[in-house]
Amino acid sequence: MHKNEHSTEYQHTLRRLILESATTSGEGHIPSAFSILDILWVLYDQVLNIDPKNPNDDKRDRLIVSKGHASLGIYAVLAEKGFFKTSELLNFAKFNNSLGGHPDRNKVPGIEASTGSLGHGFPMAVGIAMALKIKKNKAKVFVIIGDGESNEGTVWESALLASHHELSNLCCIIDYNHSNDKALKLGNLRKKFESFGWETRTINGHNHKEIYTSLSTLSATRPTAIIAETIKGKGSKTMENNHAWHHKTPNKEELESLLKELA
Protein backbone atom coordinates (compact mmCIF):
# COMPACT_ATOMS: atom_id res chain seq x y z
CA MET A 1 0.00 0.00 0.00
CA HIS A 2 1.26 3.49 -0.83
CA LYS A 3 2.00 5.68 2.12
CA ASN A 4 1.88 9.39 2.58
CA GLU A 5 5.55 10.11 1.85
CA HIS A 6 4.56 9.90 -1.84
CA SER A 7 1.33 11.83 -1.44
CA THR A 8 2.44 14.93 -3.32
CA GLU A 9 3.51 12.86 -6.29
CA TYR A 10 0.19 11.04 -6.33
CA GLN A 11 -1.78 14.25 -5.98
CA HIS A 12 -0.06 15.51 -9.13
CA THR A 13 -0.85 12.28 -10.98
CA LEU A 14 -4.48 12.32 -9.87
CA ARG A 15 -5.03 15.93 -10.88
CA ARG A 16 -3.45 15.27 -14.27
CA LEU A 17 -5.72 12.26 -14.80
CA ILE A 18 -8.79 14.30 -13.88
CA LEU A 19 -7.86 17.19 -16.19
CA GLU A 20 -7.17 14.85 -19.11
CA SER A 21 -10.40 12.87 -18.56
CA ALA A 22 -12.50 16.01 -18.38
CA THR A 23 -10.85 17.47 -21.49
CA THR A 24 -11.37 14.28 -23.50
CA SER A 25 -15.02 13.97 -22.56
CA GLY A 26 -15.95 17.64 -22.33
CA GLU A 27 -17.66 16.82 -19.02
CA GLY A 28 -16.96 16.90 -15.31
CA HIS A 29 -16.89 19.09 -12.22
CA ILE A 30 -13.12 19.51 -11.87
CA PRO A 31 -12.87 22.03 -8.96
CA SER A 32 -15.29 19.94 -6.86
CA ALA A 33 -13.10 16.88 -7.42
CA PHE A 34 -9.92 18.81 -6.57
CA SER A 35 -11.55 20.06 -3.37
CA ILE A 36 -11.79 16.55 -1.88
CA LEU A 37 -8.86 14.87 -3.60
CA ASP A 38 -6.52 14.99 -0.59
CA ILE A 39 -9.24 13.55 1.65
CA LEU A 40 -10.04 10.77 -0.83
CA TRP A 41 -6.39 9.89 -1.22
CA VAL A 42 -5.68 9.66 2.51
CA LEU A 43 -8.84 7.58 3.01
CA TYR A 44 -7.88 4.99 0.38
CA ASP A 45 -4.15 5.14 1.06
CA GLN A 46 -4.16 4.90 4.84
CA VAL A 47 -7.57 4.71 6.50
CA LEU A 48 -10.09 2.48 4.75
CA ASN A 49 -9.89 -1.25 5.25
CA ILE A 50 -10.80 -2.27 1.70
CA ASP A 51 -9.26 -4.59 -0.87
CA PRO A 52 -9.51 -3.43 -4.51
CA LYS A 53 -9.48 -7.08 -5.57
CA ASN A 54 -12.48 -7.85 -3.34
CA PRO A 55 -14.43 -4.59 -3.23
CA ASN A 56 -17.68 -6.21 -2.01
CA ASP A 57 -16.18 -7.98 0.98
CA ASP A 58 -18.65 -7.77 3.85
CA LYS A 59 -15.99 -6.62 6.31
CA ARG A 60 -14.82 -3.66 4.22
CA ASP A 61 -15.07 -0.07 5.39
CA ARG A 62 -17.51 1.93 3.28
CA LEU A 63 -17.08 5.38 1.74
CA ILE A 64 -19.98 7.23 0.16
CA VAL A 65 -19.29 10.35 -1.86
CA SER A 66 -22.61 12.08 -1.33
CA LYS A 67 -21.58 15.05 -3.49
CA GLY A 68 -21.66 12.80 -6.56
CA HIS A 69 -20.68 15.56 -9.00
CA ALA A 70 -17.12 15.12 -7.68
CA SER A 71 -17.12 11.72 -9.39
CA LEU A 72 -13.88 12.38 -11.27
CA GLY A 73 -12.09 12.60 -7.93
CA ILE A 74 -13.28 9.26 -6.62
CA TYR A 75 -12.77 7.60 -10.04
CA ALA A 76 -9.16 8.81 -10.22
CA VAL A 77 -8.36 7.51 -6.73
CA LEU A 78 -10.14 4.17 -7.28
CA ALA A 79 -8.26 3.69 -10.56
CA GLU A 80 -4.92 4.60 -9.01
CA LYS A 81 -5.62 2.11 -6.21
CA GLY A 82 -6.41 -0.69 -8.66
CA PHE A 83 -10.21 -0.98 -8.51
CA PHE A 84 -10.20 -0.66 -12.31
CA LYS A 85 -7.74 0.34 -15.03
CA THR A 86 -6.53 3.93 -15.14
CA SER A 87 -7.07 3.92 -18.92
CA GLU A 88 -10.83 3.71 -18.23
CA LEU A 89 -10.73 7.31 -17.06
CA LEU A 90 -10.22 8.52 -20.60
CA ASN A 91 -13.63 7.06 -21.47
CA PHE A 92 -15.28 9.16 -18.77
CA ALA A 93 -18.90 10.07 -19.57
CA LYS A 94 -18.87 8.32 -22.95
CA PHE A 95 -22.11 6.64 -24.08
CA ASN A 96 -21.17 3.04 -23.33
CA ASN A 97 -18.73 3.61 -20.47
CA SER A 98 -19.38 2.85 -16.82
CA LEU A 99 -17.88 6.07 -15.45
CA GLY A 100 -20.59 8.72 -15.57
CA GLY A 101 -20.86 12.32 -14.46
CA HIS A 102 -22.34 10.94 -11.25
CA PRO A 103 -21.27 7.54 -9.91
CA ASP A 104 -23.36 4.37 -10.31
CA ARG A 105 -22.89 1.61 -7.74
CA ASN A 106 -24.09 -1.01 -10.20
CA LYS A 107 -21.43 -0.11 -12.76
CA VAL A 108 -18.25 0.90 -10.95
CA PRO A 109 -16.24 -1.33 -8.58
CA GLY A 110 -15.68 0.47 -5.29
CA ILE A 111 -18.66 2.82 -5.62
CA GLU A 112 -20.94 2.14 -2.65
CA ALA A 113 -23.91 4.35 -3.55
CA SER A 114 -25.28 5.99 -6.67
CA THR A 115 -25.35 9.66 -5.83
CA GLY A 116 -26.00 12.84 -7.75
CA SER A 117 -29.11 14.39 -6.29
CA LEU A 118 -27.72 16.08 -3.19
CA GLY A 119 -28.80 14.97 0.23
CA HIS A 120 -29.19 11.25 -0.50
CA GLY A 121 -25.76 9.84 0.32
CA PHE A 122 -25.67 10.98 3.94
CA PRO A 123 -28.92 9.27 5.02
CA MET A 124 -27.91 6.18 3.03
CA ALA A 125 -24.66 6.16 5.00
CA VAL A 126 -26.71 6.36 8.21
CA GLY A 127 -28.66 3.31 7.04
CA ILE A 128 -25.47 1.44 6.21
CA ALA A 129 -24.05 2.24 9.65
CA MET A 130 -27.29 1.04 11.27
CA ALA A 131 -27.22 -2.15 9.21
CA LEU A 132 -23.63 -2.87 10.25
CA LYS A 133 -24.58 -2.38 13.90
CA ILE A 134 -27.55 -4.73 13.55
CA LYS A 135 -25.30 -7.31 11.90
CA LYS A 136 -22.57 -6.78 14.53
CA ASN A 137 -20.14 -5.95 11.74
CA LYS A 138 -17.21 -3.81 12.97
CA ALA A 139 -16.63 -2.00 9.67
CA LYS A 140 -16.73 1.80 9.55
CA VAL A 141 -18.74 4.09 7.30
CA PHE A 142 -17.42 7.39 5.94
CA VAL A 143 -19.46 9.88 3.95
CA ILE A 144 -18.30 13.06 2.23
CA ILE A 145 -20.87 15.83 1.83
CA GLY A 146 -20.50 19.30 0.36
CA ASP A 147 -21.25 22.62 1.98
CA GLY A 148 -23.83 23.38 -0.71
CA GLU A 149 -25.33 19.99 -0.05
CA SER A 150 -25.68 21.01 3.58
CA ASN A 151 -28.56 23.27 2.55
CA GLU A 152 -30.63 20.10 2.15
CA GLY A 153 -32.92 19.19 5.03
CA THR A 154 -31.94 15.54 4.79
CA VAL A 155 -28.41 16.45 5.94
CA TRP A 156 -29.78 17.67 9.25
CA GLU A 157 -32.29 14.84 9.46
CA SER A 158 -29.34 12.47 9.06
CA ALA A 159 -27.37 14.33 11.73
CA LEU A 160 -30.29 13.82 14.13
CA LEU A 161 -30.69 10.15 13.24
CA ALA A 162 -27.01 9.25 13.56
CA SER A 163 -26.74 10.96 16.92
CA HIS A 164 -29.94 9.44 18.30
CA HIS A 165 -28.83 5.95 17.28
CA GLU A 166 -25.29 6.55 18.61
CA LEU A 167 -23.69 5.51 15.34
CA SER A 168 -20.07 5.59 16.45
CA ASN A 169 -19.19 3.64 13.30
CA LEU A 170 -20.13 6.66 11.15
CA CYS A 171 -17.94 9.59 10.16
CA CYS A 172 -19.26 12.51 8.11
CA ILE A 173 -16.66 14.66 6.35
CA ILE A 174 -17.94 18.07 5.33
CA ASP A 175 -16.05 19.50 2.36
CA TYR A 176 -16.30 23.11 3.55
CA ASN A 177 -14.91 24.97 0.54
CA HIS A 178 -17.32 27.85 1.10
CA SER A 179 -18.55 27.79 -2.49
CA ASN A 180 -22.06 27.93 -1.09
CA ASP A 181 -21.52 31.14 0.88
CA LYS A 182 -22.76 33.04 -2.15
CA ALA A 183 -26.18 31.40 -1.71
CA LEU A 184 -26.79 30.54 1.92
CA LYS A 185 -24.38 31.11 4.78
CA LEU A 186 -23.89 27.98 6.86
CA GLY A 187 -22.11 29.73 9.71
CA ASN A 188 -20.24 27.67 12.24
CA LEU A 189 -20.71 24.12 11.03
CA ARG A 190 -18.69 22.73 13.90
CA LYS A 191 -21.05 24.21 16.48
CA LYS A 192 -24.04 23.04 14.48
CA PHE A 193 -22.87 19.41 14.41
CA GLU A 194 -21.86 19.64 18.07
CA SER A 195 -25.35 20.79 18.96
CA PHE A 196 -26.69 17.72 17.16
CA GLY A 197 -24.62 15.55 19.50
CA TRP A 198 -21.69 14.71 17.23
CA GLU A 199 -18.00 14.50 18.13
CA THR A 200 -16.73 17.33 15.94
CA ARG A 201 -13.34 18.47 14.65
CA THR A 202 -12.11 21.08 12.23
CA ILE A 203 -9.12 20.32 10.02
CA ASN A 204 -7.23 21.65 7.03
CA GLY A 205 -8.72 19.40 4.35
CA HIS A 206 -5.54 19.53 2.29
CA ASN A 207 -3.09 18.63 5.07
CA HIS A 208 -2.58 14.88 4.86
CA LYS A 209 -1.32 14.52 8.40
CA GLU A 210 -4.36 16.32 9.82
CA ILE A 211 -6.71 14.33 7.60
CA TYR A 212 -5.15 11.03 8.66
CA THR A 213 -5.12 11.86 12.37
CA SER A 214 -8.75 12.95 12.42
CA LEU A 215 -10.05 10.02 10.35
CA SER A 216 -8.12 7.38 12.22
CA THR A 217 -9.29 8.41 15.70
CA LEU A 218 -13.08 8.42 15.59
CA SER A 219 -15.23 8.72 18.69
CA ALA A 220 -16.02 5.37 20.29
CA THR A 221 -19.43 6.47 21.55
CA ARG A 222 -21.02 8.76 18.97
CA PRO A 223 -20.74 9.76 15.31
CA THR A 224 -17.83 11.95 14.28
CA ALA A 225 -18.08 15.02 12.04
CA ILE A 226 -14.93 16.37 10.40
CA ILE A 227 -15.27 19.93 9.15
CA ALA A 228 -12.63 19.96 6.42
CA GLU A 229 -11.69 23.50 5.46
CA THR A 230 -10.92 23.14 1.76
CA ILE A 231 -10.31 25.19 -1.36
CA LYS A 232 -12.50 24.50 -4.35
CA GLY A 233 -10.20 23.77 -7.28
CA LYS A 234 -7.20 23.17 -4.96
CA GLY A 235 -3.98 22.59 -6.92
CA SER A 236 -4.90 24.73 -9.90
CA LYS A 237 -4.33 28.43 -9.37
CA THR A 238 -6.61 29.14 -12.34
CA MET A 239 -9.50 27.23 -10.83
CA GLU A 240 -9.12 27.90 -7.12
CA ASN A 241 -12.28 29.61 -5.85
CA ASN A 242 -13.12 30.54 -9.44
CA HIS A 243 -16.80 29.74 -9.89
CA ALA A 244 -16.54 30.02 -13.67
CA TRP A 245 -14.84 26.63 -13.65
CA HIS A 246 -17.53 24.84 -11.58
CA HIS A 247 -18.83 22.83 -14.54
CA LYS A 248 -16.44 23.98 -17.25
CA THR A 249 -13.98 21.71 -19.04
CA PRO A 250 -10.71 22.82 -20.62
CA ASN A 251 -10.00 22.89 -24.33
CA LYS A 252 -6.62 21.55 -25.50
CA GLU A 253 -4.79 24.85 -25.06
CA GLU A 254 -6.25 25.37 -21.61
CA LEU A 255 -5.31 21.81 -20.69
CA GLU A 256 -1.67 22.44 -21.54
CA SER A 257 -1.65 25.57 -19.43
CA LEU A 258 -3.39 23.83 -16.50
CA LEU A 259 -0.95 20.91 -16.62
CA LYS A 260 1.97 23.36 -16.50
CA GLU A 261 0.39 24.93 -13.41
CA LEU A 262 0.36 21.53 -11.72
CA ALA A 263 4.00 20.99 -12.52
Place this chain on the structure above:
Amino acid sequence: MRKQFVKTVEAVLKNDPKVVLLLGDIGVWGFNNASKLYPDRVHNIGILEQSTISLSAGLAMNGLIPIVHTIAPFLVERSYEQLKLDFGYQGLGGNFVSVGSSYDYAALGCSHHCPADVPILKQIPGMEIVLPGTPEEFNDLFLESYGNGHPTYFRLSEQKNSESQKVKFGKATVVQKGTKATVIAVGILLDRVLEASKNLDVTVLYYTTLAPFDSAILKKNCPSNKILVCEPYYKGTLATEVIDALAPRPIKIEFAGLPHKFFTNYGTASEHDKFLKMTTGDIKNKIKKLING
Protein backbone atom coordinates in the same frame (compact mmCIF):
# COMPACT_ATOMS: atom_id res chain seq x y z
CA MET B 1 -55.96 -4.13 7.40
CA ARG B 2 -53.77 -2.30 9.92
CA LYS B 3 -54.34 -5.01 12.53
CA GLN B 4 -53.35 -7.65 9.99
CA PHE B 5 -50.31 -5.59 9.04
CA VAL B 6 -49.12 -5.77 12.66
CA LYS B 7 -49.72 -9.54 12.82
CA THR B 8 -48.03 -10.21 9.50
CA VAL B 9 -44.99 -8.07 10.28
CA GLU B 10 -44.65 -9.59 13.76
CA ALA B 11 -44.48 -12.98 12.07
CA VAL B 12 -41.81 -11.98 9.55
CA LEU B 13 -39.77 -10.25 12.27
CA LYS B 14 -39.85 -13.50 14.18
CA ASN B 15 -39.00 -15.74 11.25
CA ASP B 16 -36.64 -13.59 9.25
CA PRO B 17 -33.71 -11.85 11.02
CA LYS B 18 -33.12 -9.71 7.93
CA VAL B 19 -36.38 -7.77 8.41
CA VAL B 20 -36.20 -4.25 9.87
CA LEU B 21 -39.33 -2.17 10.57
CA LEU B 22 -39.21 1.64 10.44
CA LEU B 23 -42.31 3.53 11.61
CA GLY B 24 -42.82 7.20 10.78
CA ASP B 25 -44.21 7.87 14.26
CA ILE B 26 -47.51 6.19 13.38
CA GLY B 27 -48.76 2.72 14.33
CA VAL B 28 -46.22 2.70 17.14
CA TRP B 29 -48.66 1.45 19.78
CA GLY B 30 -49.53 -1.58 17.66
CA PHE B 31 -45.87 -2.59 17.44
CA ASN B 32 -45.07 -2.17 21.15
CA ASN B 33 -44.62 -5.87 21.61
CA ALA B 34 -42.44 -6.29 18.52
CA SER B 35 -40.38 -3.32 19.59
CA LYS B 36 -39.64 -4.99 22.93
CA LEU B 37 -38.81 -8.32 21.28
CA TYR B 38 -36.59 -6.90 18.52
CA PRO B 39 -35.26 -3.52 19.73
CA ASP B 40 -32.50 -3.41 17.13
CA ARG B 41 -34.92 -4.16 14.24
CA VAL B 42 -38.04 -2.15 15.14
CA HIS B 43 -37.64 1.62 15.25
CA ASN B 44 -39.98 4.55 15.58
CA ILE B 45 -37.65 6.40 13.28
CA GLY B 46 -39.37 9.80 13.53
CA ILE B 47 -41.12 12.20 11.17
CA LEU B 48 -38.46 12.57 8.47
CA GLU B 49 -39.75 10.59 5.56
CA GLN B 50 -37.13 11.46 2.93
CA SER B 51 -34.20 10.43 5.10
CA THR B 52 -36.12 7.35 6.26
CA ILE B 53 -36.36 6.09 2.69
CA SER B 54 -32.65 6.76 2.02
CA LEU B 55 -31.72 5.20 5.34
CA SER B 56 -33.75 2.11 4.49
CA ALA B 57 -31.85 1.91 1.18
CA GLY B 58 -28.66 1.81 3.24
CA LEU B 59 -30.12 -1.11 5.18
CA ALA B 60 -31.01 -2.89 1.94
CA MET B 61 -27.48 -2.39 0.57
CA ASN B 62 -26.27 -4.55 3.42
CA GLY B 63 -28.65 -7.46 2.98
CA LEU B 64 -31.46 -6.35 5.28
CA ILE B 65 -35.13 -6.10 4.24
CA PRO B 66 -36.68 -2.79 5.27
CA ILE B 67 -40.38 -2.23 5.86
CA VAL B 68 -41.27 1.47 6.04
CA HIS B 69 -44.71 2.45 7.29
CA THR B 70 -46.41 5.82 7.39
CA ILE B 71 -49.26 7.84 5.88
CA ALA B 72 -49.51 7.64 2.07
CA PRO B 73 -48.83 11.27 1.03
CA PHE B 74 -45.70 11.44 3.20
CA LEU B 75 -44.45 7.98 2.30
CA VAL B 76 -44.93 8.41 -1.44
CA GLU B 77 -45.18 12.04 -2.48
CA ARG B 78 -42.80 13.62 0.01
CA SER B 79 -40.20 10.88 -0.50
CA TYR B 80 -40.71 10.33 -4.20
CA GLU B 81 -37.16 11.14 -5.31
CA GLN B 82 -35.72 8.86 -2.63
CA LEU B 83 -37.97 6.01 -3.81
CA LYS B 84 -37.02 6.72 -7.41
CA LEU B 85 -33.25 6.99 -7.02
CA ASP B 86 -32.30 5.14 -3.84
CA PHE B 87 -34.50 2.11 -4.55
CA GLY B 88 -35.58 2.22 -8.21
CA TYR B 89 -32.33 3.35 -9.82
CA GLN B 90 -30.05 1.51 -7.43
CA GLY B 91 -32.05 -1.72 -7.87
CA LEU B 92 -32.65 -2.35 -4.16
CA GLY B 93 -35.45 -4.23 -2.43
CA GLY B 94 -37.71 -2.74 0.23
CA ASN B 95 -41.33 -2.59 1.37
CA PHE B 96 -43.34 0.61 1.69
CA VAL B 97 -46.66 0.17 3.43
CA SER B 98 -49.09 3.09 3.53
CA VAL B 99 -52.32 3.95 5.25
CA GLY B 100 -54.57 6.88 4.42
CA SER B 101 -54.43 6.69 0.64
CA SER B 102 -56.98 8.46 -1.58
CA TYR B 103 -59.49 9.95 0.91
CA ASP B 104 -59.37 7.36 3.68
CA TYR B 105 -58.60 10.31 5.98
CA ALA B 106 -61.35 12.37 4.37
CA ALA B 107 -61.94 14.71 7.30
CA LEU B 108 -58.26 15.68 7.56
CA GLY B 109 -58.31 17.47 4.23
CA CYS B 110 -56.12 17.59 1.16
CA SER B 111 -52.77 17.46 2.97
CA HIS B 112 -53.73 13.94 4.13
CA HIS B 113 -55.36 12.75 0.90
CA CYS B 114 -53.37 10.70 -1.59
CA PRO B 115 -55.14 9.69 -4.81
CA ALA B 116 -51.88 10.05 -6.79
CA ASP B 117 -49.82 7.37 -5.03
CA VAL B 118 -50.42 4.65 -7.60
CA PRO B 119 -50.15 6.91 -10.69
CA ILE B 120 -46.80 8.39 -9.68
CA LEU B 121 -45.26 5.20 -8.32
CA LYS B 122 -46.04 3.57 -11.65
CA GLN B 123 -43.52 5.96 -13.21
CA ILE B 124 -40.64 4.39 -11.26
CA PRO B 125 -39.25 1.51 -13.34
CA GLY B 126 -39.22 -1.70 -11.29
CA MET B 127 -41.56 -0.43 -8.55
CA GLU B 128 -44.11 -3.09 -7.61
CA ILE B 129 -47.57 -1.91 -6.55
CA VAL B 130 -49.99 -3.99 -4.51
CA LEU B 131 -53.53 -3.05 -3.42
CA PRO B 132 -55.00 -5.84 -1.30
CA GLY B 133 -58.79 -5.98 -0.94
CA THR B 134 -58.89 -7.66 2.47
CA PRO B 135 -56.55 -8.19 5.45
CA GLU B 136 -56.07 -11.85 4.52
CA GLU B 137 -55.10 -10.90 0.99
CA PHE B 138 -52.54 -8.45 2.38
CA ASN B 139 -51.04 -11.22 4.47
CA ASP B 140 -50.76 -13.61 1.52
CA LEU B 141 -49.40 -11.02 -0.91
CA PHE B 142 -46.92 -9.60 1.59
CA LEU B 143 -45.53 -12.98 2.62
CA GLU B 144 -45.13 -13.93 -1.02
CA SER B 145 -43.26 -10.82 -2.08
CA TYR B 146 -41.65 -8.95 0.84
CA GLY B 147 -38.20 -10.44 0.27
CA ASN B 148 -38.14 -10.56 -3.52
CA GLY B 149 -35.40 -7.93 -3.90
CA HIS B 150 -37.65 -5.32 -5.53
CA PRO B 151 -39.14 -2.14 -4.14
CA THR B 152 -42.79 -2.92 -3.36
CA TYR B 153 -45.60 -0.56 -2.35
CA PHE B 154 -48.51 -1.94 -0.34
CA ARG B 155 -51.59 0.26 -0.02
CA LEU B 156 -53.56 -0.59 3.12
CA SER B 157 -57.12 0.71 3.03
CA GLU B 158 -59.62 1.59 5.74
CA GLN B 159 -62.22 -0.20 3.58
CA LYS B 160 -62.25 -3.88 2.63
CA ASN B 161 -64.18 -6.40 0.56
CA SER B 162 -66.57 -8.81 2.31
CA GLU B 163 -64.73 -11.93 1.12
CA SER B 164 -61.12 -12.71 0.32
CA GLN B 165 -60.12 -14.07 -3.07
CA LYS B 166 -57.36 -16.54 -3.71
CA VAL B 167 -54.71 -14.03 -4.72
CA LYS B 168 -51.21 -14.45 -6.03
CA PHE B 169 -48.58 -11.73 -6.39
CA GLY B 170 -48.35 -10.51 -9.99
CA LYS B 171 -51.50 -12.35 -11.06
CA ALA B 172 -55.09 -11.19 -11.52
CA THR B 173 -58.12 -13.41 -10.90
CA VAL B 174 -61.20 -14.15 -13.02
CA VAL B 175 -64.11 -13.68 -10.63
CA GLN B 176 -67.00 -13.72 -13.11
CA LYS B 177 -67.24 -14.70 -16.77
CA GLY B 178 -69.40 -12.93 -19.36
CA THR B 179 -69.34 -11.76 -22.97
CA LYS B 180 -70.59 -8.17 -23.29
CA ALA B 181 -67.77 -6.33 -21.45
CA THR B 182 -64.79 -6.88 -19.17
CA VAL B 183 -64.76 -5.03 -15.85
CA ILE B 184 -61.46 -4.62 -14.04
CA ALA B 185 -61.86 -4.24 -10.26
CA VAL B 186 -58.84 -3.00 -8.32
CA GLY B 187 -58.46 -3.83 -4.62
CA ILE B 188 -61.26 -2.65 -2.36
CA LEU B 189 -63.60 -1.95 -5.30
CA LEU B 190 -64.32 -5.65 -5.92
CA ASP B 191 -67.44 -5.75 -3.70
CA ARG B 192 -68.93 -2.78 -5.53
CA VAL B 193 -68.04 -4.17 -8.95
CA LEU B 194 -69.51 -7.61 -8.19
CA GLU B 195 -72.74 -6.08 -6.88
CA ALA B 196 -72.93 -3.79 -9.91
CA SER B 197 -72.29 -6.71 -12.29
CA LYS B 198 -74.99 -8.93 -10.81
CA ASN B 199 -77.24 -10.36 -13.56
CA LEU B 200 -75.13 -8.65 -16.22
CA ASP B 201 -73.31 -10.64 -18.92
CA VAL B 202 -69.83 -9.29 -18.12
CA THR B 203 -66.43 -10.66 -17.14
CA VAL B 204 -64.97 -9.39 -13.87
CA LEU B 205 -61.20 -9.45 -13.39
CA TYR B 206 -59.77 -8.72 -9.95
CA TYR B 207 -56.36 -7.05 -9.72
CA THR B 208 -54.44 -6.73 -6.45
CA THR B 209 -51.00 -6.41 -8.07
CA LEU B 210 -50.94 -3.48 -10.51
CA ALA B 211 -47.21 -3.53 -11.23
CA PRO B 212 -46.15 -5.86 -12.68
CA PHE B 213 -49.44 -5.88 -14.56
CA ASP B 214 -50.97 -9.22 -15.50
CA SER B 215 -51.53 -8.62 -19.22
CA ALA B 216 -52.06 -12.27 -20.09
CA ILE B 217 -55.27 -12.69 -18.11
CA LEU B 218 -56.80 -9.58 -19.67
CA LYS B 219 -55.84 -10.73 -23.15
CA LYS B 220 -57.60 -14.07 -22.56
CA ASN B 221 -60.70 -12.57 -20.96
CA CYS B 222 -61.83 -9.70 -23.13
CA PRO B 223 -64.27 -11.16 -25.68
CA SER B 224 -66.12 -7.89 -26.33
CA ASN B 225 -63.25 -5.38 -26.71
CA LYS B 226 -65.17 -3.21 -24.19
CA ILE B 227 -63.42 -2.55 -20.88
CA LEU B 228 -64.38 -0.66 -17.76
CA VAL B 229 -61.49 -0.04 -15.36
CA CYS B 230 -62.61 0.58 -11.76
CA GLU B 231 -59.71 2.08 -9.80
CA PRO B 232 -59.68 3.68 -6.31
CA TYR B 233 -57.16 6.43 -7.21
CA TYR B 234 -56.90 8.98 -10.02
CA LYS B 235 -58.71 7.48 -13.01
CA GLY B 236 -56.92 6.45 -16.16
CA THR B 237 -53.89 5.14 -14.35
CA LEU B 238 -54.08 1.68 -15.95
CA ALA B 239 -54.95 2.94 -19.43
CA THR B 240 -51.54 2.20 -20.95
CA GLU B 241 -51.44 -1.30 -19.48
CA VAL B 242 -54.90 -2.13 -20.84
CA ILE B 243 -54.17 -0.72 -24.30
CA ASP B 244 -50.79 -2.51 -24.46
CA ALA B 245 -52.27 -5.81 -23.28
CA LEU B 246 -54.94 -5.80 -25.98
CA ALA B 247 -52.98 -4.22 -28.84
CA PRO B 248 -53.51 -4.19 -31.77
CA ARG B 249 -57.21 -4.83 -31.12
CA PRO B 250 -59.49 -1.77 -31.35
CA ILE B 251 -61.00 -1.33 -27.88
CA LYS B 252 -63.45 0.86 -26.07
CA ILE B 253 -62.18 1.75 -22.61
CA GLU B 254 -64.04 3.58 -19.84
CA PHE B 255 -63.04 4.39 -16.28
CA ALA B 256 -64.67 4.53 -12.89
CA GLY B 257 -62.01 6.26 -10.86
CA LEU B 258 -61.26 9.46 -9.03
CA PRO B 259 -61.32 12.73 -10.99
CA HIS B 260 -58.04 14.60 -11.33
CA LYS B 261 -58.68 17.35 -8.81
CA PHE B 262 -58.22 18.21 -5.13
CA PHE B 263 -61.00 16.86 -2.91
CA THR B 264 -61.70 19.91 -0.79
CA ASN B 265 -64.62 18.47 1.18
CA TYR B 266 -64.22 16.77 4.57
CA GLY B 267 -66.69 14.29 6.08
CA THR B 268 -66.28 10.56 5.45
CA ALA B 269 -64.88 8.33 2.73
CA SER B 270 -68.37 7.11 1.83
CA GLU B 271 -69.57 10.70 1.41
CA HIS B 272 -66.66 11.24 -0.99
CA ASP B 273 -67.61 8.01 -2.82
CA LYS B 274 -71.09 9.40 -3.41
CA PHE B 275 -69.89 12.86 -4.37
CA LEU B 276 -67.27 11.48 -6.78
CA LYS B 277 -69.60 8.87 -8.30
CA MET B 278 -67.80 5.84 -6.98
CA THR B 279 -70.81 3.99 -5.54
CA THR B 280 -72.12 0.60 -6.68
CA GLY B 281 -74.96 2.39 -8.52
CA ASP B 282 -72.52 4.64 -10.37
CA ILE B 283 -70.43 1.66 -11.45
CA LYS B 284 -73.55 -0.23 -12.56
CA ASN B 285 -74.62 2.70 -14.71
CA LYS B 286 -71.19 2.80 -16.35
CA ILE B 287 -71.27 -0.93 -17.09
CA LYS B 288 -74.77 -0.69 -18.64
CA LYS B 289 -73.79 2.32 -20.71
CA LEU B 290 -70.68 0.51 -21.94
CA ILE B 291 -72.62 -2.66 -22.86
CA ASN B 292 -75.31 -0.71 -24.69
CA GLY B 293 -73.01 1.87 -26.24
